[in-house]
Amino acid sequence: MPLALSISPSPSRRLRPGVVLVAHGSRRNKEETLVGTAWLAHRLSEFLGMMVTPAFLEALEPSPRDAVSHLLDQGVGMVVLQPLLLGEGQHLQEIRGVAQELSTCMGLQVLVGESLARHPYLASLVARRAQDLLAGQPNPQSLLIVKAFTRYQGGDLAWATDLAFRVAHILGDGCVVAIAQSGKGPPRVQDVGQALLSTAETLAVLPCVLFGGKTWEEIANAVAELRSRYGEKRILMGEAIGPCDEVVAMLAQRVGEVLLGCPR
Numbered sequence: 001m002p003l004a005l006s007i008s009p010s011p012s013r014r015l016r017p018g019v020v021l022v023a024h025g026s027r028r029n030k031e032e033t034l035v036g037t038a039w040l041a042h043r044l045s046e047f048l049g050m051m052v053t054p055a056f057l058e059a060l061e062p063s064p065r066d067a068v069s070h071l072l073d074q075g076v077g078m079v080v081l082q083p084l085l086l087g088e089g090q091h092l093q094e095i096r097g098v099a100q101e102l103s104t105c106m107g108l109q110v111l112v113g114e115s116l117a118r119h120p121y122l123a124s125l126v127a128r129r130a131q132d133l134l135a136g137q138p139n140p141q142s143l144l145i146v147k148a149f150t151r152y153q154g155g156d157l158a159w160a161t162d163l164a165f166r167v168a169h170i171l172g173d174g175c176v177v178a179i180a181q182s183g184k185g186p187p188r189v190q191d192v193g194q195a196l197l198s199t200a201e202t203l204a205v206l207p208c209v210l211f212g213g214k215t216w217e218e219i220a221n222a223v224a225e226l227r228s229r230y231g232e233k234r235i236l237m238g239e240a241i242g243p244c245d246e247v248v249a250m251l252a253q254r255v256g257e258v259l260l261g262c263p264r
Contacts (some may be wrong), residue, residue, distance in 0.1 A: 004139065014077055018051040021083065023037045023055070027059045036211055036242060037056075044252060044255070047249075065098065086210060087117055089154050115259050133204040137174070141174065143177045144180055145205045180192040193205070194226070200233075207239070212240050219237070220237065223235060
């Protein structure tokens with residue numbers, strides 16, 4: 001995935017940038033989250049040619065504050081907190097709050113990148129995963145994109161609705177695309193899945209999450225319930241998006257959007 005991005009960090013400590021890649025963090029599937037986030041941070045550092053260190057909002061270490069301190073110890077003078085998030089809800093607001101606190105308390109320039117929720121590459125990545133799941137399956141087909149549950153702003157559904165629209169455009173008229181939230185929703189996987197299966201012979205459920213864990217387990221349980229109710233239908237479930245070069249490219253562009261507007 002080519003990027004028209006060129007960043008040459010200044011050797012001056014005062015303006016030398018560093019990146020903290022901030023993930024949510026979860027005790028479930030801890031190893032996958034730690035290893036995957038570390039891999040993304042390493043690849044992002046190679047791509048950008050600057051220091052990138054991972055951090056977690058909860059459950060895992062280091063915290064964003066500790067990660068920023070580590071970068072300062074390495075001579076960094078300006079920090080980008082880049083969310084490793086698929087969403088625009090509560091966790092993104094938490095990261096912005098951390099940035100404001102660090103800027104105020106430490107007199108440090110701390111910038112925040114946008115989440116991956118509306119990145120244009122995300123739709124093509126999700127569509128490709130869906131095509132892989134649906135290849136050779138009976139028609140008519142449908143796709144259910146499932147985001148992590150949140151109460152924030154009525155479920156933080158706007159970005160997911162936009163994503164579904166763009167994915168549907170890529171897949172074409174032969175596949176109906178809808179969204180749901182994990183857990184109790186709304187909308188619930190079970191309810192949207194039931195509506196789609198009223199006309200579709202094949203349903204692909206694609207978790208729009210970066211790593212396994214509680215959210216993935218909730219989606220898997222809902223899919224198992226649908227399979228028990230609709231044994232005659234083909235109900236497929238994809239894996240978490242996981243660490244991959246496409247995610248690295250999206251993260252690099254988000255960081256670039258911040259740094260290209262800053263003098264260095």
